[in-house]
Amino acid sequence: MRLPVVIFCGLTLISLCRFLMGAGQAAPSVPGWIPFEVPSDSALPIVDVRINGREGQPLVVDYSVREVLLDTLLVVGTGMKLSNQGETEEIEYYGKKEKVSVAYLDTVEVGRVGRQGVKTLLIEGGDDIGVRDGLRAYGRMGLEFLEPFRLTVHYPRKLLLLEPSPEGEIPDGSATFERVGRALAVDVLVNEATLGRFVIDPSASVLAIDKKWAEKNGLVEGKAQSVLIPSLRVGSFVAKQVRARLSEMNKLPYDGKPEGVIGSSLLRELSVTYDFPRSLVWLRHVEN
Numbered sequence: 001m002r003l004p005v006v007i008f009c010g011l012t013l014i015s016l017c018r019f020l021m022g023a024g025q026a027a028p029s030v031p032g033w034i035p036f037e038v039p040s041d042s043a044l045p046i047v048d049v050r051i052n053g054r055e056g057q058p059l060v061v062d063y064s065v066r067e068v069l070l071d072t073l074l075v076v077g078t079g080m081k082l083s084n085q086g087e088t089e090e091i092e093y094y095g096k097k098e099k100v101s102v103a104y105l106d107t108v109e110v111g112r113v114g115r116q117g118v119k120t121l122l123i124e125g126g127d128d129i130g131v132r133d134g135l136r137a138y139g140r141m142g143l144e145f146l147e148p149f150r151l152t153v154h155y156p157r158k159l160l161l162l163e164p165s166p167e168g169e170i171p172d173g174s175a176t177f178e179r180v181g182r183a184l185a186v187d188v189l190v191n192e193a194t195l196g197r198f199v200i201d202p203s204a205s206v207l208a209i210d211k212k213w214a215e216k217n218g219l220v221e222g223k224a225q226s227v228l229i230p231s232l233r234v235g236s237f238v239a240k241q242v243r244a245r246l247s248e249m250n251k252l253p254y255d256g257k258p259e260g261v262i263g264s265s266l267l268r269e270l271s272v273t274y275d276f277p278r279s280l281v282w283l284r285h286v287e288n
Contacts, residue, residue: 032111032112032161032163033111033154033159033160033161034047034048034110034111034159034160034161035047035158035159035160036061036153036158036159036160037135037158038155038158038268039135041205041264042202042203042204042205042264043153043155043202043203043263043264043267043268044060044061044062044202044203045060045061045153045160046058046059046060046061046135046137047059047061047110047160049108049109049110049141050107050108050109050110050114051070051080051105051107051108051109052080052081052105052106052107053106053107054078054080057074057078057138057139058135058136058137058138059137059138059139059140059141060137060139060140060141061140061141061146061151061153061160062140062141062142062202062203063142063143063146063184063274063276064142064182064183064201064203065140065142065143065182066142066143066144067091067119067120067121067142067144068105068108068118068119068120068121068139068140068141068142068144068145069120069121069123069139069140069142070103070120070121070122070123070138070139071122071123071124071138071139072122072123072124073138074138074139075122082103082104082105082120083103083104083105083106084101084102084103084104087101087102088100088101088102089102089121091121100121100122100123100124101121101122102119102120102121102122103119103120103122104117104118104119104120105117105118105120108141108145110141110162111160111161111162112162112163113149113162113163113164115145115148118145119144120139123139143179143276146162146274146276147276147277148164148165148276148277149162149163149164149165149276149277150162150163150164150165150166150273150274150275150276150277151273151274151276152271152272152273152274153271153272153273154271154286155267155268155269155270155271155272156269156271156286156287157286165275165276165277165278170278170280171282172236173235173236173237173282173284174235174236174275174280174281174282175187175234175235175237175280175281175282175283176279176280176281177200177274177279177280177281178256178279179279180199180254180255180256180258181253181254181255181256182201182253182254182255183199183200183201183254183255183258183261184199184200184201184274184281185197185198185199185200185256185258186198186199186200186234186235186281187234188232188233188234188259188260188262189231189232189233190217190219190229190231190232190233191219191229191230191231192231192233194217194219196209196213196258196259196260197256197257197258197259198234198258198259198260198261198262199254199256199258199260199261199262200261200262200267200272200281201254201261201262201263202263202264202267203263203264204261204262204263204264205263205264205265206244206245206263206264206265207232207242207243207244207245207260207261207262207263207265207266208244208245208246208247208249208252208260208261208263209227209229209244209245209246209247209249209259209260210246210247210248210249210250210258210259210260211246211247211248212248213249213259213260214227214246220246224246225245225246226243226244226245226246227243227244227246228241228242228243228244229241229242229243229244234262234281234283235281235282235283237270237282237283237284237285239266242266243265244260247261249261267283269285270283270284270285270286271283271284271286272284
């Protein structure tokens with residue numbers, strides 16, 4: 001069986017210092033940061049990826065899927081050569097189980113980092129992002145590609161940095177996450193008093209809270225459809241006066257019975273860093 005090999009370039013001191021600086025810091029303009037696009041109803045970045053040395057292949061960065069997924073339209077349309085060992089694998093893709101072909105990519109590179117011998121699943125029929133807001137994506141980079149790295153997504157500037165997870169001290173302000181099904185779960189403190197377990201889901205359009213949990217903790221009364229939260233804390237990050245939709249979380253596709261979901265309505269205002277090897281996440285306010 002092939003094992004992916006991590007390849008990377010040395011980090012610049014400037015890049016590390018930028019990460020350590022606090023809220024309000026503008027996005028850096030140093031090598032390694034790459035532009036991305038994002039649909040209006042999600043916070044899933046679409047970036048140009050180099051696949052087998054070929055530039056400009058737009059893929060969605062999406063840790064909710066494990067694998068690297070490629071649309072067969074991209075493979076056929078570009079004449080891409082794949083190392084295919086004739087394997088197949090059954091997956092559940094957007095609620096449907098289907099058998100897909102397995103192939104291996106020589107290299108997949110994003111910015112200044114990449115991996116070799118990357119297993120990929122070939123999906124027929126296109127990615128569900130499709131053509132939206134004039135954007136197009138031909139697959140997804142899932143957790144199996146991302147897990148050796150630290151990913152920072154600066155939404156206001158639409159810049160993304162993928163880099164090796166550094167050794168040594170951990171910068172202040174992080175929250176520990178747990179992968180629960182397709183999402184990342186973190187402890188959240190509401191109004192500096194009520195502890196809850198929320199999932200971070202860039203594909204969700206809004207910030208939402210379970211209605212029964214909100215009623216139980218005195219956050220809402222009556223038949224309200226939403227609630228204004230004075231403060232929401234994740235690690236050292238605090239969001240003030242944020243509007244949350246009241247939902248029935250047990251009807252949403254999340255494992256672990258979370259009390260809420262942090263979606264794109266909040267994430268798109270922030271810089272978000274995921275350190276996958278150390279299971280840490282930082283949320284930061286930034287200037288537009």
